[in-house]
Amino acid sequence: MCMKKSLILYYTYDGNTEKVARIIKNQLNCDMESIKPIKEMQTKGFGKYFWGGTKVFMRKKPKLMKIVSDIPSYDVLLIGTPVWAWTMAPPIVSLLGLDSLKNKAVYFFYTHEGWPGKIEEKFQKLLNPSNQLIDSKGINRAKRTLEELEEEIVLWVQAMHL
Numbered sequence: 001m002c003m004k005k006s007l008i009l010y011y012t013y014d015g016n017t018e019k020v021a022r023i024i025k026n027q028l029n030c031d032m033e034s035i036k037p038i039k040e041m042q043t044k045g046f047g048k049y050f051w052g053g054t055k056v057f058m059r060k061k062p063k064l065m066k067i068v069s070d071i072p073s074y075d076v077l078l079i080g081t082p083v084w085a086w087t088m089a090p091p092i093v094s095l096l097g098l099d100s101l102k103n104k105a106v107y108f109f110y111t112h113e114g115w116p117g118k119i120e121e122k123f124q125k126l127l128n129p130s131n132q133l134i135d136s137k138g139i140n141r142a143k144r145t146l147e148e149l150e151e152e153i154v155l156w157v158q159a160m161h162l
């Protein structure tokens with residue numbers, strides 16, 4: 001049970017970050033919502049790396065679909081992203097610019113394939129100074145499946161002070 005009102009906000013393209021969000025949700029029994037850009041890329045093939053990588057390098061902040069959750073009513077946000085080009089996916093950059101995120105405690109999680117770069121530093125830099133980043137967790141899918149990683153994720157959630 002969440003003592004503090006908590007909301008998971010995440011972006012996913014291939015569903016992995018969403019699976020992690022669900023594991024967290026099942027532990028905390030809290031709300032979750034996926035962040036979606038209005039214009040989503042259309043390829044699941046190799047072109048996605050080029051398309052997505054280009055958006056990262058161009059420092060794009062895509063317009064987002066309306067977020068239905070009442071963000072100001074939550075105390076804690078758990079923000080999740082896949083690693084794209086050693087940093088967070090562009091929709092998360094857009095999310096971090098929203099005024100409604102201010103003054104909240106934040107947990108950060110990200111899924112990757114072994115090359116996370118300096119995503120934690122980059123996330124901290126983009127976060128509003130009014131936010132308190134409590135902890136970050138990288139989930140490396142390079143050698144183990146998410147099913148195998150579930151216990152590690154659960155332990156991370158159990159250590160949260162919520």
Ligand SMILES: Cc1cc2nc3c(=O)[nH]c(=O)nc-3n(C[C@H](O)[C@H](O)[C@H](O)COP(=O)(O)O)c2cc1C
Pocket residue numbers: 011012013014015016017018048049050051052053081082083084085086087111112113114115116141
């Ligand atoms: C455009 C793009 C760029 C990526 N860049 C990286 C990277 O720099 N480092 C890495 O470890 N994985 C990278 N990946 C792999 C994803 O981080 C990884 O598969 C992640 O779990 C996908 O999450 P999702 O299924 O929620 O979309 C990239 C994937 C895409 C589509």
